[in-house]
Amino acid sequence: MAWQWFHRLGSPRWFYQKTGAWLPWLALASAVLLIVGSIWGLGFAPEDAKQGNSYRIIFVHVPAAFLALAGYYLMAVSGAIGLIWKMKLAFAVMRAAAPIGAVLTFIALFTGAIWGKPTWGAYWVWDARITSMLILLFLYIGVMALSQAVNREQVADRACALLALVGTVNIPIIYKSVDWWFTLHQPATLRLTEASSIDPSMFYPLLTVIIGFYCMYAWTLLTHTRTLLLRREIRTKWVQQVLTEGK
Amino acid sequence: MPVTPKFPVVLQVRDLACDRDGRRLFEGLDFSLCTGTAIQIKGSNGAGKTTLLRTLIGTASDFRGEILWCGSPFPGALPVLRESLLYIGHQGGVRDSLTPLENLIWYGATRESALWALDCVDLSGFEGSLCHGLSAGENRRVALARLFLPQAPSLWILDEPFTALDAVGVATLEQQMAAHLHSGGSILLTSHQPLSLGRLASVDLSDFMVDEPLVAMEAEHVFS
Amino acid sequence: MSSVDIHPLVSGARAVPDFATFLRIEMLLALRRRADIANPLLFFVSVLALLPLGLGPEPELLANVAPGMIWVMALLATLLSQESLLRSDFENGTLEQLTLLPQPLYFAVLAKSLVHWIATGLPLALLSPLLAVMLNLPGEGYLCLFVSLLMGTASLSLIGAIGAALTVAVRRPGLLLALIVMPLYVPVLIFGTGAVQAAIDGYAYSAQLAILAALLAAAAALAPLATAVAVRISLDN
Structure with a gap:
């Protein structure tokens, strides 16, 4: 049946065994890509004409911001899969994605603030993009707080999934409204135009780092999901087997 | 069976x-x-x-x-x-800021049938007083009055x-x-x-x- | 109990309350719990009365912050009253009975949100001119403040109901509810204050009001659906 793979993918045991084999490769790939990308970006890419060396923080800032947003959608989509097909694995992925996404959002905000000091002359500017990221952080925190507050795991799973979905519907509206608000209150500081034509000498190292971040994200997400699965399925035979046999 | x-x-x-x-x-x-x-x-x-x-x-x-x-x-x-379906759980589904009559009307009863049902559970005379003034047993009877509504x-x-x-x-x-x-x-x-x-x-x-x-x-x- | 011989007619279908009955009974409940209506309003007024004590009494300064402050306080007042929206119904089992009705939960939730708005948003909007006077809001902003609050608080009531439903089974939901719902309130806040600011500055503000109306339409269509799902999730324990 065509649904067989979907069904198999949803099996916690199958997921645990398969991903166990992927983990080392993901770790290796992210380590290599991140090291190569960082050395390339920090050491060999040319200086920016306007911003000098300070622009180099984009090698952390941009991938973190990318993944923070993508991570929210991943969380919402797995929550939706969980709600619709009642798949336990999807809920575990959703729960694992929340703290990782929150940390990435925080990193994006933090590096953005550091970058803001030499660029705008202030650590915090109520720029449209920064404000949207801040609200994204609140959305993440909301999901995490709800999952902590609801005692029963199954109820918490579904409640968080619904909240994540509601957030997903809201993200574009929030982004658009914040953007509109920003153009209304545009402060007298330099508005950083997004590097529309980034030079290849900067773009390739950035791309390397972004792919490296994606690999690292996948590795973290898988590891966290596997831990969650073990804890949730502790009463099943396969977990007992895994625990007694070591691997 | x-x-x-x-x-x-x-x-x-x-x-x-x-x-x-x-x-x-x-x-x-x-x-x-x-x-x-x-x-x-x-x-x-x-x-x-x-x-x-x-x-x-x-x-x-x-x-x-x-x-x-x-x-x-x-x-x-x-x-x-x-x-x-008519389900009555541990919590009877009776709101204490409403009177027994209003509670039954909320469940879709007409005024006459609600009064009749309240009479059956021996609550006639209480239909106009708020439920938080009633005892636990009386509140339970308000909930159970739904069983006495015609067309249950x-x-x-x-x-x-x-x-x-x-x-x-x-x-x-x-x-x-x-x-x-x-x-x-x-x-x-x-x-x-x-x-x-x-x-x-x-x-x-x-x-x-x-x-x-x-x-x-x-x-x-x-x-x- | 009376010893009448009772033979009920067993029928397939049950008697079901209609939307008007829901509204009527919810209104009745809101009227009986007057403190629940009064408290958010008193909060709204008292915090805004504290504001000049913190900021200083300069009329220009107050006029500058008035639109934003009135809006933020309206938002907080709505949020505070949201917690009790479903709580007592959850505790006495009425919420469970609501989910067992054959008709969609959507309408029951919509009725609740509507009554919540009538009990909080509407009085807030009606009170806003008074506070605008106290905060020295320029005269051009009054009408816009009133209309934007009227529509905006309705959206807030609808959106907040999702949070109330998600947290109804949590023991102390107060701050959690705020945390969940606040980010969802952002667009309404932005366009609400934006409209008032535009009115004060002498620009056309119909665009912002139109967006507020669009947000309200979307919230009325979608939020009760999400709330209904959330209620079922919260009850499933």
Whole structure:
């Protein structure tokens, strides 16, 4: 049946065994890509004409911001899969994605603030993009707080999934409204135009780092999901087997 | 189980297992509820009586096995089941800022039928006073008054209906239940108290308890 | 109890309350719990009265912050009253009975949100001119403040109901509810204050009001659906 793979993918045991084999490769790939990308970006890419060396923080800032947003959608989509097909694995992925996404959002905000000091002359500017990221952080925190507050795991799973979905519907509206608000209150500081034509000498190292971040994200997400699965399925035979046999 | 062709089966439960917080409460539960019969669910505290009732009304969704309403399976059959369901849970669904009369009207009763039902549960004279001024037993009777409304739905699912009732109240309720069965309704209830109803079967959840602590890895295990 | 011989007619279908009955009974409940209506309003007024004590009484300064402050306080007042929206119904079992009705939960939730708005948003909007006077809001902003609050608080009531439903089974939901719902309130806040600011500055503000109306329409269509799902999730324990 065509649904067989979907069904198999949803099996916690199958997921645990398969991903166990992927983990080392993901770790290796992210380590290599991140090291190569960082050395390339920090050491060999040319200086920016306007911003000098300070622009180099984009090698952390941009991938973190990318993944923070993508991570929210991943969380919402797995929550939706969980709600619709009642798949336990999807809920575990959703729960694992929340703290990782929150940390990435925080990193994006933090590096953005550091970058803001030499660029705008202030650590915090109520720029449209920064404000949207801040609200994204609140959305993440909301999901995490709800999952902590609801005692029963199954109820918490579904409640968080619904909240994540509601957030997903809201993200574009929030982004658009914040953007509109920003153009209304545009402060007298330099508005950083997004590097529309980034030079290849900067773009390739950035791309390397972004792919490296994606690999690292996948590795973290898988590891966290596997831990969650073990804890949730502790009463099943396969977990007992895994625990007694070591691997 | 008194399954005779004379009484068509309305609610059928096949190989039902219910979980709560990852703990299996019972499994392999089988029973059929026919028109004109009542089933009393028994079992010690924590055996899963309330969970079973909440599963059968569709509020709790964590179950394995089959539940059929008039032959069609859950959860698709739930909207149809709710058309003819009257459920009274631990919390009676009585709002204390409303009067008994207003509470019944909220349940869709007309003023006349509500007054009649309140009269049946011996609350005439109280229909205009707010429910937070009434005693626990009186509040329970407001909830149970729904059973006395004309045109009551055919399936009654009652969670401990006799709590907080006095002897007269218990007798009146039993009489009403018998009348309901007589006119072709069916009742599923939990109670620790012995009942004197005509066609009454009982299901003891203690017989379906689980001793296997570990859940085997099965295909169905994918879905929560 | 009376010993009348009772033979009820067993019918397939049950008697079901209609939307008007829901509204009527919810209104009745809101009227009986007057403190629940009064408290958010008193909060709204008293915090805004504290504001000049913190900021200083300069009329220009107050006029500058008035639109934003009135809006933020309206938002907080709505949020505070949201917690009790479903709580007592959850505790006395009425919420469970609501989910067992054959008709969609959507309408029951919509009725609740509507009554919540009538009990909080509407009085807040009606009170806003008074506070605008106290905070020295320029005269051009009054009408816009009133209209934007009227529509905006309705959206807030609808959106907040999702949070109330998600947290109804949590023991102390107060701050959690705020945390969940606040980010969802952002667009309404932005366009609400934006409209008032535009009115004060002498620009056309119909665009912002139109967006507020669009947000309200979307919230009325979608939020009760989400709330209904959330209620079922919260009850499933």
